[in-house]
Amino acid sequence: MSTAKKSVKRVTTHVLRAMKEQGIKISMLTAYDYSMARIVDDAGIDVVLVGDSASNVIHGHETTLPITLDQMIDHASSVVRAVKRALIVVDLPFGHYQGDSKNALKSAIRIMKESGAHAIKMEGGEFIVDSVKRIVSAGIPVMGHLGLTPQSIYKFGTYTVRAKEEEEAKILLSDATKLEKAGCFAMVLEKIPRQLAREASERLYVPTIGIGAGNGCDGQVLVTHDMLGINKGFSPRFLRRYANLYDVMKGAVEHYIEDVKSGDFPKDEEAY
Ligand code: KIV
Numbered sequence: 389m390s391t392a393k394k395s396v397k398r399v400t401t402h403v404l405r406a407m408k409e410q411g412i413k414i415s416m417l418t419a420y421d422y423s424m425a426r427i428v429d430d431a432g433i434d435v436v437l438v439g440d441s442a443s444n445v446i447h448g449h450e451t452t453l454p455i456t457l458d459q460m461i462d463h464a465s466s467v468v469r470a471v472k473r474a475l476i477v478v479d480l481p482f483g484h485y486q487g488d489s490k491n492a493l494k495s496a497i498r499i500m501k502e503s504g505a506h507a508i509k510m511e512g513g514e515f516i517v518d519s520v521k522r523i524v525s526a527g528i529p530v531m532g533h534l535g536l537t538p539q540s541i542y543k544f545g546t547y548t549v550r551a552k553e554e555e556e557a558k559i560l561l562s563d564a565t566k567l568e569k570a571g572c573f574a575m576v577l578e579k580i581p582r583q584l585a586r587e588a589s590e591r592l593y594v595p596t597i598g599i600g601a602g603n604g605c606d607g608q609v610l611v612t613h614d615m616l617g618i619n620k621g622f623s624p625r626f627l628r629r630y631a632n633l634y635d636v637m638k639g640a641v642e643h644y645i646e647d648v649k650s651g652d653f654p655k656d657e658e659a660y
Pocket residue numbers: 418437438439440441442479576578599609610611
C-alpha cells in the first residue's frame with residue numbers, strides 16, 4: 389500500500405480569477421481557530437476568511453474595532469495549521485492601516501510572516517488605494533471590502549443597507565474600479581442593493597464576494613458562527629441558517645450535567 393500523501397491542489401488568487409471567468413461561484417466562510425478551520429476546509433470551502441468579526445463572535449465586543457493585530461495573527465496562525473486547500477485571507481484590523489500606507493505595509497507583512505496566511509483584506513475605497521498599491525507591490529495579495537464596512541460603524545451610525553442613493557452607488561462603483569486598478573485580487577461587497585452588486589460584478593475583472601448583496605456576485609461569504617446558528621442573537625434578512633448549533637450544543641451540555649449529577653456518567657465501561 390502506498391504511503392504517499394494525497395496531494396491537495398491549493399486555491400490561489402489565480403484560481404479565483406479563473407473561477408469568475410468560467411462562471412463558477414466562489415464559496416467563502418470565516419474561521420478563527422484550528423477546529424473550525426479544519427471543518428470548513430475539509431468540507432471544500434474555497435476561501436477561509438480570518439475576519440475581524442472575531443472581535444464580536446470570539447471576544448464578545450460590540451464592534452470589530454477593539455481586536456488587535458496580535459490577536460488577528462494568533463487566530464490566523466491557528467487557521468493556517470488546519471487548512472490544506474483553501475486560500476486563507478486575514479483582515480487587517482482597525483487602526484493598523486488607516487491613513488498611513490507605510491504602517492499598512494508593516495501590518496500586512498507581520499500577518500504574512502508571523503501567521504503564514506496567503507492574503508490580507510482591507511475595508512474602504514479611495515482612501516486605501518495608496519496602501520493597496522504599496523502592499524501589492526511588496527507581493528502581498530489584497531482583497532478589498534466595500535459597502536457596509538464595520539470598522540467605520542461610528543462614522544455611519546447604523547448597520548443598514550449602504551449605497552441605496554444614486555450618489556453613494558456611483559462612489560461605490562468608482563471605488564471598486566480604483567481598488568481593482570490598484571491591484572486588489574477580489575472584493576467583498578457587503579449589504580448593498582443586489583442590482584448595484586450585480587453591476588459592480590459585471591464591470592470588474594476580479595471576483596466579487598457578496599454578503600447581503602444578492603446573487604449577482606461571483607461568490608458569497610457568511611460568518612460561520614452565524615450560518616451554523618451558534619450565534620443566536622443575529623438574524624439579518626441576508627443570513628441563511630444551515631443549523632441550530634446553539635440549541636444542539638446547549639442540549640448536549642445540559643444532558644452531560646444531568647448525567648454527572650445523577651452519577652450516570654461515567655459508567656464502568658467508560659472507566660479503567
Ligand atoms: O470580518 C468578517 O467576518 C468580514 C465578513 C463579514 C466579510 O469581513
